Amino acid sequence: MQIFIMRHGEAQSRFSQDASRELTPLGQAESVATGKWLSQSAEQVSLAIVSPYVRARQTLRSVQRQVPVTEVMQTEDVTPYGDATDFRDYLRALIETRPELTSILIVSHMPFVSALVDALCQQQHSLLFATAGVAELSFDVSSAQANLVRQYIP
Template sequence: MKIFIMRHGEAEHFAASDADRALTDSGRSASISVAKACAEKGFAKFDKVLVSPYLRAQQTWQTISKVFVSDNVERCDDITPYGQSPHVFDFVNALIEVEKHESVLIVSHLPLVSYLTAEFATDIVPPMFPTSGLACVEFDAQTQSGSLLWHLHN
């Protein structure tokens, strides 16, 4: 199965709170470019999409949903910048086991995206994620191991 992990697009530097920071025009454009590059690799439909409740992640999903398709999109309060990668890893594994997903997209933040990629791709150190960065991990739920297939960014 494939796990796709994406960092939100570039966001404004200032807002009433960190959770309220909106995407910039550049963030929207870069996110669309990365989504199109992923679609060109043959991946545009996801069994499950988990999106952080923070505005910039929600807006990233709204933007890339012009390219990506999913009938199963869920806001996930555990994937904020303060999310704990072991906890999210266990949660996603439970979803995979119960709901039998073959592809999951997670739209989240640093540092979680880096640590989570290393949880699924067991042979790497946490990678750097630029804004709008997207990693694809081939993951075997039976053996709980995986490898990084590719990492896109604008």
């Protein structure tokens, strides 16, 4: 199974309320470029899990213009300071109970995206994610272990 962990595109400055920050024109272009890359890596995404923050939802919409997404789930669990270990456990359970899922895209924020890669791979990659950057993981259902395949930076 493929798991794509993506940081949102470039957003407005922090002078506004964090959850309501929107993508800049560059952030929109980055998100489209990442969507094109994703469309070459996966024909479709079975499930997208997205932060409720405006910039993450806008990023996902840009990606969806490039690659079909079957189902979208929005959750506070993947906001910037979500607990990556708890979410990893939830994700493992979700994958075990939903065998039809072949690829998952998670659109979130730093530092959560970096911590989630480490939690899923059970080793310290400590990746720095560029805006709209993606880490592609290969997840082995039988061992519930992921391996980092590659990272994309738009």
